[in-house]
Amino acid sequence: MKKYLTILILAFVAVTSFSGCKKAIEKKIEEQAIMLMTDGSWLITQFTEGGSDITSQFNGWEFTFKTDFTMTGAKGATTVNGTWSYNYASKTITTYSASPVSPLEKLNGSWLNTISHQNDGTFTRTAGTVSYLMQITKK
Numbered sequence: 001m002k003k004y005l006t007i008l009i010l011a012f013v014a015v016t017s018f019s020g021c022k023k024a025i026e027k028k029i030e031e032q033a034i035m036l037m038t039d040g041s042w043l044i045t046q047f048t049e050g051g052s053d054i055t056s057q058f059n060g061w062e063f064t065f066k067t068d069f070t071m072t073g074a075k076g077a078t079t080v081n082g083t084w085s086y087n088y089a090s091k092t093i094t095t096y097s098a099s100p101v102s103p104l105e106k107l108n109g110s111w112l113n114t115i116s117h118q119n120d121g122t123f124t125r126t127a128g129t130v131s132y133l134m135q136i137t138k139k
Contacts, residue, residue, distance in 0.1 A: 007065035015038065030088040036118065037065040037086065037093075045120070051108065057103040062139060072093065073104055080104055106132065 007033065042065070044058040060075045065084055073080040082097030094110040111123035119138040124131065 026088050030086060033086055033088065033116075034067065036066050037084075040064075041139045042136045043044075043139050044134060045137045046133065047106075048131075048133045050130045054103070061104070063136070071097075073101075073107075074098070082107075107134075 042063045044055065044061060044063075047053070047055045047058055062074050064074075066072075069084055071082045071084045073082070078101065079095050080099040080101050082095060082099070084093060084095045086093050090110075091126045092110045092112045095107050095114060097104055099105075099106060109125050109127060111125045111132075113121055114124055115122040121136055123136070124132045126132070
């Protein structure tokens, strides 16, 4: 019985240690992703809505993500403010702006990060029955 209890305690310690280590690794990855997003500005280089390419609607827009989880979209004299968040576990970035400026309302929502590199990323989301695909590239 004593041997069984010792094995059980060691197993518990191993599992909780691994869990803590895993969470620390996930936290570090999330911090790196946030640092990557907040370093510089981004352009939308591809955007499809329901399979139709509407990238040209985003021409001239430049996006900046800040460490306080605010974001800015700017085109000429027009500036739109919003918020953003990143979730490592679900591999999503969520953006929101109450601005009615078209086409930026299409950016509101939770985007699944399907591909990411240091200077670009590809994201998808579905709203109702409409699928969106967005690729962003660091300026």
